[in-house]
Amino acid sequence: MDSLPTSIVVLTGAGISAESGIETFRASDGLWANHPVEEVATPEGFAANPQIVYQFYNQRRRQLLSPEIRPNAAHSALAKFEHEFEGDFLLVTQNVDNLHERAGSRKLVHMHGELLKMRCLNSRLVYDIAEDIDFDTECKCCRSPGNLRPHIVWFGEMPFHMNQINRALESCDLFIAIGTSGNVYPASGFYQTAKIRRAYTVELNLDRTGSSFDQHVYGPATEVVPAFLDSILQRQGQRAHR
Numbered sequence: 001m002d003s004l005p006t007s008i009v010v011l012t013g014a015g016i017s018a019e020s021g022i023e024t025f026r027a028s029d030g031l032w033a034n035h036p037v038e039e040v041a042t043p044e045g046f047a048a049n050p051q052i053v054y055q056f057y058n059q060r061r062r063q064l065l066s067p068e069i070r071p072n073a074a075h076s077a078l079a080k081f082e083h084e085f086e087g088d089f090l091l092v093t094q095n096v097d098n099l100h101e102r103a104g105s106r107k108l109v110h111m112h113g114e115l116l117k118m119r120c121l122n123s124r125l126v127y128d129i130a131e132d133i134d135f136d137t138e139c140k141c142c143r144s145p146g147n148l149r150p151h152i153v154w155f156g157e158m159p160f161h162m163n164q165i166n167r168a169l170e171s172c173d174l175f176i177a178i179g180t181s182g183n184v185y186p187a188s189g190f191y192q193t194a195k196i197r198r199a200y201t202v203e204l205n206l207d208r209t210g211s212s213f214d215q216h217v218y219g220p221a222t223e224v225v226p227a228f229l230d231s232i233l234q235r236q237g238q239r240a241h242r
Contacts, residue, residue, distance in 0.1 A: 001200045004235050005174035007088040015179020016221045017095050020072045041154045050135050057150045058132040064097050071103035077226035079104030090168040111159040117151035126151050169193045175201045179221050182209040
């Protein structure tokens with residue numbers, strides 16, 4: 001990356017929140033918290049047994065809201081960078097936690113939804129939720145039980161904000177992927193969309209994913225993310241003093 005970027009898109013995945021203690025719930029055998037994916041993360045699973053789905057997301061919500069779960073240095077570095085970078089910036093996260101917001105990020109979209117939100121099946125209105133819910137929880141807009149579902153993108157569903165994300169990818173000159181496996185479509189193809197438009201692409205990850213980024217930096221997110229972003233801000237400061 002020879003020149004200072006003017007437009008940046010950052011994609012974050014589970015790896016950035018792992019250091020905050022967020023469990024991925026995805027085991028090596030493909031089970032989510034001892035449940036088959038089809039049971040707790042598909043529209044068909046929710047239709048067949050909503051109570052199991054509610055319990056699964058109640059468990060995840062309780063973990064997120066526990067006192068020991070806090071933003072880490074990587075989350076804080078991204079929030080600091082957003083406020084100090086002089087160009088265009090968009091943070092796209094695959095994570096459903098709220099750690100980016102708690103660190104101070106504002107130019108942010110959740111492509112896979114948010115754990116602390118529920119959605120009415122009838123009106124599609126979205127509500128904040130912090131407590132456990134079940135099939136008998138009454139929806140705020142239609143006043144009927146059983147009409148709420150997690151505001152989460154399940155397998156087989158279209159991610160949120162794709163038009164905005166694609167516009168940003170097509171106009172950015174730097175794309176950074178942080179803590180993501182590169183296995184989940186369509187996020188796995190974001191770096192290719194950016195490269196087609198001649199953006200420089202960087203992977204900051206604990207391990208190599210095999211993707212053809214222009215640059216790879218390996219290590220814990222709490223170490224490599226602050227260092228990489230600070231290097232851009234330092235170059236920005238040096239240019240301002242010329």
